Amino acid sequence: MIGEWLDIGPVGQVAPGTARTLPVRGGDEIAIFHTLEGRFYALVNKCPHKAGPLSQGIVHGSVVTCPLHNWNISLKTGEALGDDKGCVPTIPLKVDAGRIYLRREAVLGRQAA
Amino acid sequence: MNAPANFKQSGPGGSSAERLVVIGNGMAGCRAVEEILARDPGRYAITIFGAEPRVNYNRIMLSPVLAGEKSFEDIVINAPGWYADNGITLISGDPVISIDRATQTVVAKSGRVEPYDRLLIATGSDPFIIPVPGAHLKGVVTFRDLDDVERMLAAAGKGGSAVVIGGGLLGLEAAHGLSLRGMAVTVVHLMPTLMERQLDEAAGYLLKSELERRGQTIVTGGDTAEIVERDGQVAAVRLKDGREFAADIVVMAVGIRPATGLAKAAGIEVERGIMVDDHMVTSDPAVMAVGECVQHRGTCYGLVAPLWDMCRALADAATDAPSGYPGSVTSTKLKVSGIDLFSAGDFSGGDGAEDIVMRDAARGIYKRVIVKDDRLIGAVLYGDTADGSWYFDLLKKGEDISEIREALIFGQAFAAGGALADPNAAVAALSDDAEICGCNGVSKGKVVETIRAGACSLDAVRSQCKASASCGSCTGLVESLLTLTLGDEVASGPKTMCKCTSFTHSDVRRLIHEKQLKVIPQVMQELSWATPDGCASCRPALNYYLLCAWPGDYVDDQQSRFVNERMHANIQKDGTYSVVPRMWGGLTNPRELRAIADVVEKFNAPMVKVTGGQRLDIFGIRKEDLPAVWADLNAAGMVSGHAYGKSLRTVKTCVGSEWCRFGTQDSTGLGVKLEQLTWGSWMPHKFKIAVSGCPRNCAEATIKDFGVVCVDSGYELHVGGNGGIKVRATDLLCKVTTEAEVMAVCAAFIQFYREDAWYLERTAPWIERVGLDYVKSALFDDPEAIGRLAARFRHSQSFMQDDPWARRVAGEDAELHQHLAEVRPFVLETAR
Numbered sequence: 001m002i003g004e005w006l007d008i009g010p011v012g013q014v015a016p017g018t019a020r021t022l023p024v025r026g027g028d029e030i031a032i033f034h035t036l037e038g039r040f041y042a043l044v045n046k047c048p049h050k051a052g053p054l055s056q057g058i059v060h061g062s063v064v065t066c067p068l069h070n071w072n073i074s075l076k077t078g079e080a081l082g083d084d085k086g087c088v089p090t091i092p093l094k095v096d097a098g099r100i101y102l103r104r105e106a107v108l109g110r111q112a113a
Numbered sequence: 114m115n116a117p118a119n120f121k122q123s124g125p126g127g128s129s130a131e132r133l134v135v136i137g138n139g140m141a142g143c144r145a146v147e148e149i150l151a152r153d154p155g156r157y158a159i160t161i162f163g164a165e166p167r168v169n170y171n172r173i174m175l176s177p178v179l180a181g182e183k184s185f186e187d188i189v190i191n192a193p194g195w196y197a198d199n200g201i202t203l204i205s206g207d208p209v210i211s212i213d214r215a216t217q218t219v220v221a222k223s224g225r226v227e228p229y230d231r232l233l234i235a236t237g238s239d240p241f242i243i244p245v246p247g248a249h250l251k252g253v254v255t256f257r258d259l260d261d262v263e264r265m266l267a268a269a270g271k272g273g274s275a276v277v278i279g280g281g282l283l284g285l286e287a288a289h290g291l292s293l294r295g296m297a298v299t300v301v302h303l304m305p306t307l308m309e310r311q312l313d314e315a316a317g318y319l320l321k322s323e324l325e326r327r328g329q330t331i332v333t334g335g336d337t338a339e340i341v342e343r344d345g346q347v348a349a350v351r352l353k354d355g356r357e358f359a360a361d362i363v364v365m366a367v368g369i370r371p372a373t374g375l376a377k378a379a380g381i382e383v384e385r386g387i388m389v390d391d392h393m394v395t396s397d398p399a400v401m402a403v404g405e406c407v408q409h410r411g412t413c414y415g416l417v418a419p420l421w422d423m424c425r426a427l428a429d430a431a432t433d434a435p436s437g438y439p440g441s442v443t444s445t446k447l448k449v450s451g452i453d454l455f456s457a458g459d460f461s462g463g464d465g466a467e468d469i470v471m472r473d474a475a476r477g478i479y480k481r482v483i484v485k486d487d488r489l490i491g492a493v494l495y496g497d498t499a500d501g502s503w504y505f506d507l508l509k510k511g512e513d514i515s516e517i518r519e520a521l522i523f524g525q526a527f528a529a530g531g532a533l534a535d536p537n538a539a540v541a542a543l544s545d546d547a548e549i550c551g552c553n554g555v556s557k558g559k560v561v562e563t564i565r566a567g568a569c570s571l572d573a574v575r576s577q578c579k580a581s582a583s584c585g586s587c588t589g590l591v592e593s594l595l596t597l598t599l600g601d602e603v604a605s606g607p608k609t610m611c612k613c614t615s616f617t618h619s620d621v622r623r624l625i626h627e628k629q630l631k632v633i634p635q636v637m638q639e640l641s642w643a644t645p646d647g648c649a650s651c652r653p654a655l656n657y658y659l660l661c662a663w664p665g666d667y668v669d670d671q672q673s674r675f676v677n678e679r680m681h682a683n684i685q686k687d688g689t690y691s692v693v694p695r696m697w698g699g700l701t702n703p704r705e706l707r708a709i710a711d712v713v714e715k716f717n718a719p720m721v722k723v724t725g726g727q728r729l730d731i732f733g734i735r736k737e738d739l740p741a742v743w744a745d746l747n748a749a750g751m752v753s754g755h756a757y758g759k760s761l762r763t764v765k766t767c768v769g770s771e772w773c774r775f776g777t778q779d780s781t782g783l784g785v786k787l788e789q790l791t792w793g794s795w796m797p798h799k800f801k802i803a804v805s806g807c808p809r810n811c812a813e814a815t816i817k818d819f820g821v822v823c824v825d826s827g828y829e830l831h832v833g834g835n836g837g838i839k840v841r842a843t844d845l846l847c848k849v850t851t852e853a854e855v856m857a858v859c860a861a862f863i864q865f866y867r868e869d870a871w872y873l874e875r876t877a878p879w880i881e882r883v884g885l886d887y888v889k890s891a892l893f894d895d896p897e898a899i900g901r902l903a904a905r906f907r908h909s910q911s912f913m914q915d916d917p918w919a920r921r922v923a924g925e926d927a928e929l930h931q932h933l934a935e936v937r938p939f940v941l942e943t944a945r
Contacts (some may be wrong), residue, residue, distance in 0.1 A: 006936070009863070012336060013933055016305050017672030020933040032933060036646045036672070037311035037460060053688040056676040056736075058649040061468075066651035067676035067684050072649070096385055097370055108938050 005094065006103035008032065011040070014100070017065070019055035023109060030091055032057035032100065033075050035062055036066035042093040042102055048073070048086025056099055121398050130158040133431075134219055134229035136209045138163025140172055140403025141420045142235030143191055148198055148428030156432060159201045160227055162219070165258060166206030168193055172258070173368045173417050176283075176448045176860040179290030212379035212933070213396055229493040231399055232385060234376055237368040238405040238415065239282055243278065243927055247340030247681040248597065253349035253363045265362065272359035276300075276350040280307040282447060284366035285324070289449040291364070292329055301335040301350060301357045311445045311456035312548035315472075316479050316495040318634035323452055324479075332356070346804035365876065371406045371413050371558035386413040392430035397944045402428050409440060416443050442504045446498065455501035458491035458508045458643075459483065466490065472641040474584035475551050479638060481645055482522055487515040500524035504761075520764065549590050552583035560594050570604040570727040571595065571615070582617075583624070585641045611650040613642050618871035620791045625662050633670055649674075660795055663882075664909035671926070680929065682739055691732045691740060691827070693756035694746045695792065696786035698766045698804075699727030708749030712742050723908065725757045726763030726801065728754055736930050743918035752916040755792065759873070761863075762801050764788040764856045765813065768807030769823070778823035780806035783852055785922050787821075790856055791863060793913040794906070797870040797879075800863065815843045818866075818876040819859055828855050832862060832888070833880035847893070858892070861902035865891050 014020045014034040022030040022042075031045035031054050039062060045055050052068030062075045072081040078088040092103035133149070135142045137171050151711040163169070174188040179258050184599075196203045203454045207221045218228045240255035242248050249274040254264045267274065277288040281334035290803055291436040300307075306317035307324075321331050335356070340363055343350040382396035386408030393401050393409075403423045410505055414420075419441035424437035444457035459466075464601030466485040472478065478496035482489060482504060492504040503525040507514060520527040545558035563578040574591055575582040582593045595603045610618050617730050621640065630636045633655050637647060647655070652673035659667045677683050683689035692712075696705065709729055713721050720732040734742055756762060764787050767773065769780030781945045784804040788880055791802065803814040814820030816836040820843050822829040827850035831843030846862065849855055865888065878889060892898055921930070 008934060009559065012303055013332075013928065015672075015928070016309070018929075020928065020931075022933050022936060023937040025938060029937075030936075036306070036314045038304065038306065050686065051688075053660075053684075054687075056680070056684060056688075058652060059672065060646055060648045060652060061644065064650075070649065070685065098368070107936055 005106060006104045006107055008100040011084055011095055011098050011100055014040070017059050019057075019059065021053075021055050022102075022107075027088075027108070030087055030102070030107065032093070032094070032102075033059060033064060035059055035075065037062070040093055040095055040100060043073070043075065043078050044068075044089045044091070045076055046088055048078075048088045049084065061103035122489070123363075124296070124659075128156060132228060133157035133159045133231045133233060135159065135161040135229055135233045135235060136212075136219065137161075137233075137235030137237060137404070137406075138165065138169050138203065138205060139237050139415065140169070140190070141237065141424065142233065143169040144420060145233060145235065145403050145424040145427050146199075146336040147203065148424045149431055152428055152432040152434070154199070157231070159450065160208045160229075161196070161201055161203050162221060162227075163203065163205040164208040167259070168196075168203070168205070170259070174258070175259065175262050176286035176290060176347060177681045178259075179256075179265060179287065180289075180293050180450070182450070185259060188504040192840055211399075212375055212381075214379055214381075214400070215668075216261070217399060224522075228780075229399075231401065233407060233427075233594075233694075234381075234395070234400065234402040235404045236372040236375060236406045239372045241368040241370050242365055243337060243367055245337050245339055247342055247347065248365070250340055250342055250347045250363075251345060252361065253365060256283050256323070256364055256366045257369075266290060266294070266930040267363065268680035269296050272296065274299070274359050274360065274363065274879070276358050276360040277364045277366060278333070278350065278364035278369070279309065280333065280444060281366065281368070282308060284364070285320075286448055287364045287366055288324075288329055291362075292327065296362075297328075297330075299332060299350075299360075299770055301332045301337060301352065303334070303336055303639040305333045307331065307333065309445070311493075312495075313481065313493055314495050314634055315481070315638060315642075315645050316454070316456075318632075319477060319479055319638060320447075320452065320454060322635075327678075329359070332358070338544045359503050369405065369415055371408065373406060374408070376400075376402065384408050386717065391426065391439070392435050393427040393438065394430065401427055401431065402448070402592045409438065409569035414441065414443065416445065418443060437502060442509050444464060444501070446501070452508035453494070453496055453498040455494040455498040455504075456491070457501070457505045458489070460491040460493050467520075468644060469522045470643050472584075472638055472642065473551075474639040480522055484521070486517065487513050487518075488516055489521070495759040514744060516624055537593045537597055539880075541597055549594070550580040550583070550587045555580040557594065560591060560812060561598055564595060567603060569595070569599055570616075573604075582620075583628075584639055585615055588641070596831075611648055613644040613647050613651050614640060616640055616645075621655070621715075622662075623867075625658055625904065631659065631663060631667065633673065655664065655794060657797065657872050661909070665912045678759070680736060681753055681757060682734065682758045682922065685732065687733075689733045689735055691730050691756075692726050692734050692739070692742055692746075693730045693754035695722065695754040695788075696728050696751075698764055699790050700781060700785065704749050705751055708746055708751065712745050716742055724756070724763075725765075726756075727765050728763060730756065730757065737932070740921050740930055744922045747916070747919050747922055752792075753918045758795065759798050760793070760795050761788070762799050762802065764791075765801070765803040765817070767804075767811035768785065769804075769808045773806055774825070775809060776806035777825050778806060778828065780812065780821070780823055783821065783823075783828075783855065785814075786852065786856065787859055788909075790860060793915070794863065794867070794910055795913065796863070796867055797872050798875045800866075800876070802859070816840065817843065819854060819862060821859075826850065828852075830855065830858055830862075833876045833885070835875055837875075839877070841881075844880065846889065847887075857899055857903050860906040861892055861899040862888075864902040864906035867906075867909075924943065 016034050017036045019031045019033040029045040033041045049064040049071045052066045054064050054069045057064040063072050071084050077088040080086040090104040094101050169191040171188045176932050177183040207223045209219045210222050211220045218226050240257045254261050274297040275291045277284045277300045279299050288300045336353040337351040339351045347363050349357050349359045360522040373383045376387045377383045390408045393403050395402050417718045429436040469482050471480045481493045483491035489507045510904035543557050547557045549557050560580045567576045568574045581588045648847040654672050718731045718733050722730045724730050764784045766781045766784030769774035800818045802819045803812040803817040805812040805814045806823050816834040820831040830846045831846050833847045834843035835841045
């Protein structure tokens, strides 16, 4: 049970409306988002379009706009919205007693084999 | 079962009642007992242990007690008689300290041992104390039980000031109570939005404004560093940013955590809460748990409504008629008199979820309902919560709302009437004297008359009769009237700013001034934004408009800035950044060049390039390295080149009269002065300047936003040029004779562009839209105009000319450049 979730630290580290990054050695960097409505989400930090760093986009509602070409990506599902097609993997996240946890297998499962 | 049957005591209803011991004399424990008694009064011999030395009371009514609206007697649920009448043994003031599951007994603090056949844990939750220095000082209280309330009342009796840490439901209710009791109250909340778990940004803003209007000081984004002591008592609360607020009492209301200690020590399965199944039974079949101490299907509840559902399921199971608890959908109302606020369900938006937003600025109302797959999944109401219970009912039942969708946001009365299923029909049914626009007092008859007289677009109606020209919340009604009156002949108006609003850029700029709108959530509320927090188009635009309108007052919203302006560098396709230090007028020197060369080597920058604007661009810098790069460049005297901003980019120059045999004036010297005048200013779009020393125009001044061409007799000033997608040569604005005049006209022209153009409109399309004559007339018709505009520009610049790189080097916004952490998988490490 101990090992199921990775403790990423206190929620205060990610200001609302912003994202912070979490590099994974041997795997894809993860972006952790905090929306203005107070929700947290984690996605692989790569736009499905041209791999732009989603963590650097403007967050509105539960959507992030990619900084490279303005694709809108759903933070809930990782899917591109509107007419754009593509999907970026999401990482299960929970907030408990003021700390952020990511599902360990989803973080480590992203490592290159 | 360990206890022999002949040990069983006689209960009130029979001789062989099982012994039920309840730990916790709170709302959950007592309600569970009530439910069991209602089903089978003779089933159990009941003993209740309570930690507090009093009977059971309604904890959620502590707020009205603090506020002086109720007394303790009013909130007692079960008076002593109830325990006696039902044969219940109440042991109050003697808390249980351990559970022995092997012998099925509990031990109380006094040493009393009580055997049980069934045990019910209802220990509730404990307030969370943030671990800062001073957290345990005298005068720091939580807000959990009557003792806390009494401590607060004692402090309030002496007057003075109170700091409440935590702007959630409980914290705000405590603040309200203390404020009514005459204390000066400051609320310190970590998040930028009050009650962020229940409210979105828009509603949180309205709540904050109202509380401030009532005299409370609300500090959002406040991270407590320390509670300051004086003579063993609290004296103040100090935040991490150094601010300090005096406090005679500090109320810590940052959250609760399930009280699981007893269960955990007894070896019962515990995660965040005590793990229970759908029948509220723990990992030990003889032990049940209920209330805020449990975790059911992954959720811990901190509200009262789920308790009732849990207690019903528990009583059903405990009386051999198991029904099962499926979990609860919760709703919240703030118990602060005069503030109507309601929140329920999921309001985080997202895929397939659609927001329906209604704002009525005049009455301070914000309503938002969230619909997904034809079902209501969430609601946030501020100012008018009359329909809260109706929405909550729709939400819990999961009813198909597709039939009433159009009218849903207007509430039950409208939706049930069915008339609004066709909004046009509903508007058609209004009488001629019905008020359409509350802000400007325009009736339906007046709007229709205006339309018949030739106003065939929304914009025309707005300008001719003012309907919908202020807050915009009646825009839908006016559009319906246009359709009803003109059919298909309605002219579509100018483009709105984005899908979040029915206003154009010009409207928004005008209204920001007229209504004195100072922050983004206020603009969105007052102008009836259709989305809760805007989009990637309108947020940056509003941020700019407010920055331009209120220089020095407006606090730049970093979350509304594009990545380049937030990171003060240009993002590249691989996610790295390029860095361009400022070289005034395109001039440089060995010291700067050495520093640049050193940076390139030190950070392994793969490329350095000379830009079109006469600067050096260092490529391939990682976001983590930016502050270190800037520190090195700052050390050599260089500041941000703003190559990333909707701002003054560069002033390009030729060498001019100092060296060139054709030069007529000192174009490099003038270029440096112009750059020193204009650097750092935020604009609607990027802005480029050039100064050429003679009409040969080596600095290409006639494709710049502002171009100076020096001639023998003085300076020709050109505007509106562009060398981008659509090449446009400048228009000649005027000719002047002195450098001072060049500087004044430059400042005035930029300020007029800043105040008049739409966000993301370069000077070229702006001038094509408004016409050169309009610009000339604004600058030259009134001889004072140049001076006024230039003065406003200089005033604004006095706040802008502050090197953003130096601030970052000094540590500002460090988190933008740092990773949260790094994951280094164990397996990978050992494989090396």
